[in-house]
Structures are given as C-alpha cells and as structure tokens.
Amino acid sequence: MKHVKRVIAIALLLCLAAPSALAALDLPYDTYTYDYWGDVRFTPAAYVPTATVSGGDLTYHGEPIGAFVTPQDICRSPGGDLYLADTGNNRIVVLTESMDTVQNIITGFERAGGWDTFNAPTGVAVSETGQLYIADSLNHRIVALNADGTLDKIVENPQSEVLEDDFEFTPLKVCVDYADRIYCIAQKMFEGIMVFDTDGQFTGFFGTIEVKISLWEKFWRRIATKEERSKQKLYIPTEFTGIDIDDDGFVYASNIDTDGVQAVKRLNPRGQDVIKTGFRENLGGDLWTDGSTQYAGASKITDVVYRGAGIYSLLDSKRGRIFTYDHEGNLLYIFGGLGTQRGTFTTPVAIEAVGDTLLVLDSYRAAILVFGETEYGALINQAVALRYDGDETQAVEKWQEVLRLDENNELANVGIGKAYLAAGDNEQAMLYLKRGMNKSYYSVAYKRYRNAILRDNLSVILTVVIVLIIGGVAAHRILKKRRLKAGDAK
Amino acid sequence: MKSLFNKEKWKTLFYTVNHPADGYYWIRHQDTGSVAIAVLLVILFSLSYSLNRMYASFVVSSVNPRSVDSLQELGGVLLLYLMLCAGNWSVTCLMDGEGRFKDIAIAIGYAMVPLIITFNLATIISQFVAENEEGFYTIILILGIGYGAIMMLTGIMQVHSYSLGKTLLTLFLTLLAVFVIIFLVLLMANFIGQIITFFHSIYLELVFRT
Secondary structure, eight states: OHHHHHHHHHHHHHHHHHHHHHHHTTOOSSSSEOOTTTEEEEEOOOOOEEEEEEGGGOOOEEEEEOOSSSOEEEOOOSSSSEEEEGGGGEEEEETTTTTTSSEEEEEEEEETTTTEEOSSEEEEEOOOSSSSEEEEETTEEEEEETTTTOOEEEEEEEOTTTTTOOOOOOOEEEEEEOOEEEEEEEOOOOOEEEEOOOTSSSEOOOOOOOOOOOOOHHHHHSSSSSHHHHOOOOOOOOOOEEEEOTTTEEEEEEOOOOOOSEEEEETTTTSSSSOOOTTTTSSSOOOOOOOOSOOOOSSEEEEEEEOOOTTTEEEEEESSOOEOOOOOOEEEEEEEEBSSTTTTSSSEEEEETTEEEEEOOOOOOOOEEEEOOOHHHHHHHHHHHHHTTTOOOHHHHHHHHHHHHHHTOOOHHHHHHHHHHHTTTTHHHHHHHHHTTTTTHHHHHHHHHHHHHHHHHHHHHHHHHHHHHHHHHHHHHHHHHHHHHHHHHO | GGGGOOHHHHHHHHHHHSSSSHHHHHHHHOOOOOOHHHHHHHHOOOOOOOOHEEEEEEEEOOGGGGGOOHHHHHHHHHHHHHHHHHHHHHHHHTTTOOOOOHHHHHHHHHHHHHHHHHHHHHHHHHHOOOOOOOHHHHHHHHEEEEEHHHHHHHHHHHHTTTOOHHHHHHHHHHHHHHHHHHHHHHHHHHHHHHHHHHHHHHHHHHHHHH
C-alpha cells in the first residue's frame, strides 16, 4: 500500500512538473515546416520573441523621442547600427545594436545653404562605406547622406527613353551594393527594379517579372472586341516588395505571387534570376492556402532578408509568418502569426537580421519585434552554414543534435545519410536517406548496397542459377519421357 | 457463393486468362464462369491497387501513403464495376448483344487477373529499384493493364458475339451510359433531398403552429 501511494505521489509530481516545462514554450504561434509530401509538420520552436522596441520607450539626450508613426523600413549598417525609417514622423532613427539607446535622429540635411527635410521616407539603406540612402517617397527622390550627415547626392526625376513622359518617380525601397549602385523599388513601376549608377544616373531596369497569361485568358482576349478589352483588367506584372543584397552582390528581391509559387528572386548582376527552388520548386511561402476566407490564399511576401551562409527569410503579411530557406531552396522552418499578443504582428512590413536575432518591423503597432533563436533554430542555422561552407563532417554533428530535438527533420536525416554514404556505410545511409525522403541519394546508396551483395554472393547466385537450369531441363525431359510412355501404354 | 469452392470454375478462370477468346466463349455458352469469383477478383484488384499506392517504394511512387484510404478505394472500385456492368448491359441490350448481365460481370471481373498479378509484382519490384530504373516498374504495370484491357475487350466481344469494331463502339457508348447513370443518380438524390426538405418544412410548420 505504501508503495502504491509513493508511485501515485511521484506521478502527481510529474504531472505538476510537466506543464511548467511546457509553459516556457507557450508561444502565440506554431513553428512548423512542410515535409516531403507537402504536409504540415510541427517542429520545436526555432525562434522565440525576446523583446519589443517601440518609440515610447526610447530617449535621445534625455528627451523621449515619442512613438514611431507607421515606420516602413529597418536596415542594419555594416557597423552594426540600426536605421529605422520612421515614415510618419519624417525622420530616420538610428539605434545601437542592442536597441536600447538612440544614437542619432536624422530629420533633414543641409542643402545649398538651407535646411531640407524628408517627406514620408519609406526606405533606408546603408552602403559598405557608411553612406545612408533614404527613399524620400513623397519628395520623389532618393537622398544619399555621408556618414557625418552631410549631403552627398540627390537622385530625382530620372530621365530615360524607356520611361514614360508622365512618369512620377516615387521610391519606396532602396538598396546599395558594394559598387555604390543604387537599386530602387518605385511605386507603379512594373518594369522591374530601377538601377542608378554611382552618379545617380538611371541606367536601366533589373529583374523584370514576366506576366503570366493562361491560354484560356488569351483565348478570351482574342475573341473580345476592342471596347470589351478596354474594360477588362490589365495584365501587369506585380511589383517588387522588398530588396536585400548578399555578400557577393546578388540582389534578393521579394514580390507578391498570387499563385504562391515563387515570391523571391536572386538576381545576378545581369538581372537574371539564379535562385534555386529546391525539389518542390516552390519559394512561395505557405503550401496550404486553400479556403474561401479572408485568411486563405497565397502568402503575401512583403520583405526579404539575406542572413548569410545562403540562408534567407521571407516575411508574409497575410498570415504574419516568417519563412526561412537555405541556398538550395529547402524550407528550414516557419514561425510567426498575426495577433496582438507579444510576438505576433498586425501589419509586418520589414524584416532584418542582426547576428542571431531576427527583427520584424510592425507598421501599425509601430514597434520592432525581436526574435531570438532557440537551441533548435541555432542548430539548424549552424548545420546549414557548415554545409554551405562545405564542412559536411562538422555539419553531421549538428544534424545529430537536431534529430535529438526533432526526430523527423528531413534535412537532418539527409545530412546524416550523406555522411554515412561518404563513409561507405550504405545500409545506414539508406536508412537515413529514406527517412529524409531523398530519392537520388537514396538510390546511390541502394545501388552500392545492391552491388555489394551481388559481388559477395556472385558464386552462390551463379551456382543456384546453373543448378536450376540443369534441373529444369532434366525434369522437363523426364516428364516428357513419362508422358510418351503413358501415351504408348494407352 | 458455392462456385467459389468449385475446382472446375477456378480451372476455367486460369484457362480463360491463358486463352481469353476460347475461355469466354465457353463461359457464355456452357456457363463455366462464376459471378462470385468475378466479384472476388474485383475486390482483390482493389486491394492490390491500394497496396500498390501505399507500399510502392518512394523512389517510384508519388502517392502520399497517408492519403490512401483502402476502404474508400474498395467502395469506389466496386461502384465503378457495377456501373460498367450496368452501362454495358443497357447498351448491348439495345444493340443485339447476346450476353446476359451475368456474362458481362464475369467478362469484366476475370479481366482483373493480370492487373492483380502485375500490381502486386510491381509493388514488390519497386522495393528493389533505384532512381533511373523506374522503367522496370512502369513496364510491368503497363503490360498488366494492357493484357487486362485485351482480356476485357475479348470478353465483351465473345459474350455478345460482336465484331471488334462493334465492341469498341459499345465500349464507348458504355462510358456514355455510365455518365448518364451518374447524372441520373445525382439528379434523383437531389430530388429526394428536396422532397425530404419539403416534408421536413411541413413538419416544422405544424410543430411551430401548435
């Protein structure tokens, strides 16, 4: 009896202990990924909300800086400072990397002896040399300031034959590469990203999105009269929404794809898309988008951030999710959601990476939401980075740790399977590669395994085959003779 | 049911698989076939089909095993079998077909044998197949389906004493008939539903009035 009581007591204690352990991970959103079959598979949390930074909490020289008003963009400078386009307040707020102190507030600049200000700056970018580029949208210009705050140049009113005469230049997002070329997403500019050279001269478009018209739509347009056609909707490509540049000068540009197939491009210096789309050939965010509610439909990707080692994250404003892919187009993890709780968004507009953390700018809540990586997220990031650098053996250790936390992680299984394959352990390789659902590598392992078996047992197999053939022929002859004899007897 | 345990009937089955034209002729004219065996074969085919979808190696199969519901597939296959038989019977009745409903059921049911064999064989072979060797798997399936189709064609031809052209024509009309059946069934279901709602609303009216 005493024994039973003790067991019950221990069981009760365990019950009490379990929820508290879970409570630490009680997040307002799910972390998940899509498996080989395209089914949702929930995983441990990859990122957890760690802080929220809003304008009301910050002071500059002892004075409160006041709440942000519809901020639109954040950018991390190479020095580590954070530049925030506080659009509604017509200012740029510069925060330190820890985001607790304001380093500077830029409200304008000196120009031709006078003081010039911004009007709804919607985009910021910092070049490698520390120059600050501001998409001053309602002033229809891009302002480039030197690190000390003096004016470097102003890009406005671009002139070119390819631009229409009544085109009004309204820059929304801006980005600078290592050669100080300016990449700009402009309002109502469907031809692509506008590129300006170092002097601010417009040089051309970049990464045009092609219009997709189905055969059926073409047919209807063909039989429609001119009058009808003028009333139909126009087939124009979608605009780009966000832009970032990786270490090699390749441009990552996100766009809204209503089909949910490809919402991000990686553009080489010639403007061609060179992104890898993975085995699923999908970089469009969520795969499960069916339904007829407001909440259904393809993800609306509003921004992209390149995070190093080939990893990039997309920000979805439809369901408030962050999708992270590696350089091969494999989906690593998905987290985030809409709401008003800590760690959820109402109108996410921009995403930025600072070290291990991810920052998401919420325009309506006027705050920066900070997400810190968990052990699970860190392990995946490190493993992918190691593989990106070609250090597969070290990556395997990380993948094994990942499997400890998430047994069904396909990438981890494939990573380990490949290591076994390289080490020559075909059976183990087959096991892991099958779990990871990697057809081609599984086939390589299986072929080697099959060949080894055939080679080792060649003499036995050949003997059996020869014996069977001889036996078969002999049996056939004996039976024939008997049948003949039986026939004779009749 | 008794014919399931009749050795002669099973012998006829294997004879028919080997000699379709001859076998089906005797089935029609000497009643050597068995409807029970035919239905059993259709059930076996449905099972083999589900097994193939569930257990064929992921190297060759693009079906998510989680999405396979073998009972649902069994229902679907049986329903399709019934509709094919009914459709063919209604068409051939009008086109001087000699076959009875029973013969049609047997002709289609017996044609499942090559499908059953090859589907299971393909499932097993898929376990020993690597990428770029999917051809072995597909060719087995194609051979099975091809032989099954030939058997079904000869079966229908023999039980009705048709020429090949007329058989093909009736098969096409059978498909049309199946669509008509589906349409009528849906229509009827809709009407019955409306009648039920009508009486239901009368009932509700009476209940709420009092």
